[in-house]
Amino acid sequence: MPKDGxxxxxxxxxxxxxxxxGHAQVSRVRVGRLIELELDAASESAAREAVTRMAEQLxxxxxxxxxxxxxxxxxKPQGVI
Amino acid sequence: MPKDGxxxxxxxxxxxxxxxxGHAQVSRVRVGRLIELELDAASESAAREAVTRMAEQLxxxxxxxxxxxxxxxxxKPQGVI
Numbered sequence: 001m002p003k004d005g006x007x008x009x010x011x012x013x014x015x016x017x018x019x020x021x022g023h024a025q026v027s028r029v030r031v032g033r034l035i036e037l038e039l040d041a042a043s044e045s046a047a048r049e050a051v052t053r054m055a056e057q058l059x060x061x062x063x064x065x066x067x068x069x070x071x072x073x074x075x076k077p078q079g080v081i
Numbered sequence: 082m083p084k085d086g087x088x089x090x091x092x093x094x095x096x097x098x099x100x101x102x103g104h105a106q107v108s109r110v111r112v113g114r115l116i117e118l119e120l121d122a123a124s125e126s127a128a129r130e131a132v133t134r135m136a137e138q139l140x141x142x143x144x145x146x147x148x149x150x151x152x153x154x155x156x157k158p159q160g161v162i
Contacts, residue, residue, distance in 0.1 A: 001115065014116065017139050023131065028119040034082065035095065038109040050104065058098050 001032035006064045035059055082113035087145045
């Protein structure tokens with residue numbers, strides 16, 4: 001998501017579009033990216049550490065964006081009977 | 082998010098970039114939008130109904146995208162002591 005205080009012209013455009021459609025009760029819109037990753041990891045904490053590094057290295061722009069890691073869903077290995 | 086089965090070139094580009102940075106354990110990346118809305122509503126169910134309409138009308142492209150409404154956090158009215 002854009003950091004608080006960073007202008008979000010895309011969010012403002014969406015807010016204006018919603019208002020034109022009759023949704024004037026919307027006072028604020030912020031638009032960010034949602035990135036779903038599937039990865040192998042030894043544990044949930046290892047996965048969280050790896051994803052944090054990915055966010056810092058590539059997925060987020062730390063100058064203008066903040067990120068959060070929302071949920072980690074463990075899946076069974078595939079191909080194992 | 083892009084619907085399952087819809088190609089996601091942005092996600093594939095992110096996966097390639099992560100692999101080049103050494104994160105080869107990532108098998109799949111999907112990139113969507115996260116939209117945060119602040120709005121007035123009489124109840125949580127009314128807010129959810131309104132946001133569903135907004136998604137169908139403007140926020141999502143139903144041909145290629147699916148959406149979900151993740152959480153609704155009630156906030157106190159501002160300016161009331």
